[in-house]
Each structure stands twice: as structure tokens, then as C-alpha cells.
Amino acid sequence: MTASARPPVCVVGLGLIGGSVLRAAARAGRSGFGYNRSDEGAAAARTDGFDADTDLEAVLRRAAGEEALIVLGTPANTLDELLPTIARLAPDCVLTDVVSVKEPVADAVARLHPTARYVGGHPMAGTSESGWSATDAALFDGAMWMLTTEDDTDSRAWLTVADLALDCGAQVVPASNDAHDRAVAAISHLPHLTAAATAAVGAGESGLALRLAAGSFRDGTRVAGTAPALQRAMLEANRIALLNTLSETIDRLTAARAELRDKGSVEVVVDDGHRARLAYEEMASTPAPSITGVAPGDDGWAAELRRQAHLGHTWQR
């Protein structure tokens, strides 16, 4: 693998994901510091020995001085306020983010900080908890971490961000923003909607129903327990792709209802779901092969990384 610089890490927003990046980077021996809007979050990080401040401008000036890698860990709806400040105070820093949906972030960056050396990211890890108290240096161990890999992506900035993901214990999945957003609509955002609807139907049935609820309800509705504001920020930012997967889901459930009503059978929906689950379990239990034979900066490197990623390979150390 190509060597890259390992600049200090400046994390903006010390919630579950951003705070865990700061912890994981420190675990890997990297220097880092952070900004958090609330006094409580910054104070909690300082209590745990991390360098955290509530003064955004001071933090960004420091990032510029140290040529830090800036990691945006705040919800998508904060970008209109943050990006112009970053463009003004730390314009040359490599910039990434750990916000779920990639096209809206890329659009905001193009609009508000057009000269940014920006490479979007999305670590596929999380819990239904939130805030600094839920952060964990091991949160990304073994996780997949998507990195924006478009034909015009800056290869040196890409390597800088990829090394942070690898330092955090993750593997890198190169993808275009568009393909990523469609993928996470299907495997991350849709499960929030089906969990929410399933929970509401179960709780609405009767107190007896909730008393009898066991494993299938507990696991199937877990993500409905995530803070509503976080769920909404994530899902609403991916509106078009989510509408498509939601429509497909409604179509599948409507077909299942017709099959059950007319034939007394749930064969198609159960068989399709079982086959899909087995495909997932097989992929989850098989180590991903490493991307080989290409280095960022080579001619056509981005397309080749995406091609190998579509075969299931990942960028590893």
C-alpha cells in the first residue's frame, strides 16, 4: 500500500461517531482534538482525557496551523453553518465527514467550500445510543467504512482519509456517492422505517401483546429506539433513494398480503427473505478479499477501486 501522511485529527462534533473517531485515532497513537457545541459533551471528553473545546473558530484555526485532517461528525443539517466557517479558517485542510448520506454533503461542500480537499466517508457502525457517553475506541473494529471514490477525487486526500479509517480498525469500501446512497437507503435507512412501523403496530395491539413480545420483536424493532432527531436527519437527507426502497418494500408486503389472503400462503415473501438473509450471513462471515494491483493516483485508479469494491473487495492495511 502507498504510504501517506498521518496528520493530527480534528473532529468537529463529539457524538457517538465523531467521539469514537477521536478515541480510535488516539488508540492508534495519533494526535487529535475536537470541537463540541455543548459544554456537557466537551467537558465529558476532557474528563476522559481528550482535548475538546466549545470554541469553533479557535479549534479550526488550530486545525489550519497543524494542517490537521478535519472530520465532520455533526448531523447533515449543521453543514450550512459549519462549511463557510471551515472555508474561511481552515481552507487547505483535508476534509472528510462521517455523516450517513453522501450526495447532500458533497453538494453542500461544492456550494459552500468549493476548493475543499474533501473526501466523503461513512463508517458502517453505530448503536441506538448517542452522545459522548456512548463513544468507544473499538466501535469501528472490523467495520466497513465507505469512502467517496469518484473519478475526480483527490488521490492524496483519499489516502489521508483512508489511513484514518484503517487506523480506526475499519476496512475501506470505495464507492461513488450515488451508489453508496442507494445502498444505505436499502440496508440502513429502510430498516429504520420497517422497525418503526413494526413497533407501532405491536404496541398498538394491546398490553397483552407487549407482555408477550420476545426475540423477534426485540431485535426487529431495536433501531426504532434511536433518538428521533438523529433518525430523521439521516433518513430525510436520503429522500429519493429511500422513497425507492420504501416503495419496493410496500410492493413486496402488498404482494405478500395478496398471497396470504388468496392462497393462505406466505411462501414467496418468506423464501425471498430467507435467501436474502443467508446471502448476508455468508458475506458477513467471510473475510473480504483485499483490493490489489492499483494505487490511488494511478491512471483510472478510482474506477478500478470501485470495480473491485463491487466484487466485494475492500481496501485493507
Place this chain on the structure above:
Amino acid sequence: MTASARPPVCVVGLGLIGGSVLRAAARAGRSGFGYNRSDEGAAAARTDGFDADTDLEAVLRRAAGEEALIVLGTPANTLDELLPTIARLAPDCVLTDVVSVKEPVADAVARLHPTARYVGGHPMAGTSESGWSATDAALFDGAMWMLTTEDDTDSRAWLTVADLALDCGAQVVPASNDAHDRAVAAISHLPHLTAAATAAVGAGESGLALRLAAGSFRDGTRVAGTAPALQRAMLEANRIALLNTLSETIDRLTAARAELRDKGSVEVVVDDGHRARLAYEEMASTPAPSITGVAPGDDGWAAELRRQAHLGHTWQR
């Protein structure tokens, strides 16, 4: 609590649930034996030190001789074959079952073994595994175990079956068959359909999507991994109640789609789901109060047990 006899336990069908009942009864010091259709299952149980046979008639004659409590642990679609044999060979034994849906079993018993001292049951425990190799003496520890509690239920048979559930480490939830079947449609069967549809949409999106799948997909689709034949037997037996909850789910998701398309918001579905999940978590984390002031056999005992169960109380030791 009223004392009751603790007869030997005769389990018909040594799969995950039936086999675990045999193990849990043995753990509580009760004698027991079982029938299994396949040589492999019976041999596996014998290897683990249990008394298991593939000769149904011999097992049932023994049950009659020992006045055993017979526990039906086979899928609903085996009842037409089993019940006449039980009626012929062990007509006086108290009979229960651990099959999910209660009204079809009660109907089959009324049709094929009308003099049975039958009390239906449904332990709310399970995994996506199946077969003897998945059995576990601790499977029911802390679980809710529904028992049919109708106005014409035999109170002595009820106590005999309730004591088995308590011996297995469960708490008893008294309910009418109709209320139970509607409840499990909502909190057990519907989650299978939403998990199946969610899994199929995710796996159909792209290989990239499955590679990026993480916690929300893993937990939200877990029950889709259950053997299709077991899922179908359970869900198809509860057709009417499942159609109702499935229709409500489709309505909720269709409303969510309209809100997302027209307003860019998922507020209603996310808020409803979050409130429901919190209600579930609160109930799951609070010990159930014990049913008090009534003993099976008292005037109006069944109605009083059902009334207290609807308040969230359970029958405990």
C-alpha cells in the same frame, strides 16, 4: 398458590421448543420422555441422556400408563395425524401444546379429540435455530408462557400445565385463544414479514449494499434466517389476524411514503415507532406483578386471571 400434581412429562416432537421443554423439566427434577419422528433427533436426545423413541404408539401407551402430561411440540400441520392417535391411546392424559397459534389447535382438538383435558400453551421463546441440537434447558428462563384460559377451561388441567411452565423457569400469561392469536400476529408473526421484505430489498440492491450492511440490517432481518417451513407453518396458521396487522403495517408505511414524498419528512413514522419501542423497553425492564387473590377453580377464576393478565400481571411461583 394451589398445589397440583407433577406428572411425568411426555414430549411429542423434540425440536427446539419441545426438546427444550424436556430438558427444562429434567432440570427441575421431573421425569420425562419423548417421541421424535426422525431417527437422528431421537438418537441425538438419547446421546444427551434423554429417554427418546421413534415409536409413537409405544410412547403414547407409556404416557397413558404413567398418567403423563403430554406436550405437543410438533408443527400445526401434524395435528390431524397425531390427535386421533392420542385420543385412541392416551385419552385421559392432560394435554398441552407449544405450537404458536392457539385457535387452530383448539379447533383441531375439539374435532379430533373432543374429550381431551386440553389446555393450550405458547412459550414466548425461541431462536432462529431449530432441532434437538439447538435445545437448551434455560431457554424459558424468565420467558412469558401463554396458557389458554377460557371460561370452560378445566382448572385442574390448567394448574398441571401451569406448573410445567413454572418448572421450566417461565411466568404464565393467562389469555383467551383469540386475544393471544391477535397479539402474536402483531409482535411475533408480523416481524417475520417485515424482516423478510427488508432482507429481500437490501440483498436485491447490490453486492455493495450487503457489504455495507451493519447493525440495523443484521438485527432487523435476523428472524428471516429461521427455516422457511417453520415460519410458514406458524404464520399461515394465523392468517386472519396476520392479515389485519399486515394491512395496518402497509397503511403506516404508505403514509410514511406520502409524508416523505410530499413534505420531505419521516416525523410521524419515526416518532410513533420511537414511542412504541420505549413502551416495550419499559415493560421488558419492569418485573411483572404477580396475579393475586384468585385460585383456578374459584367461581369466575378464568375471567379474573385474564383481567389481571391484561393489566400486565403474570401467574408466578
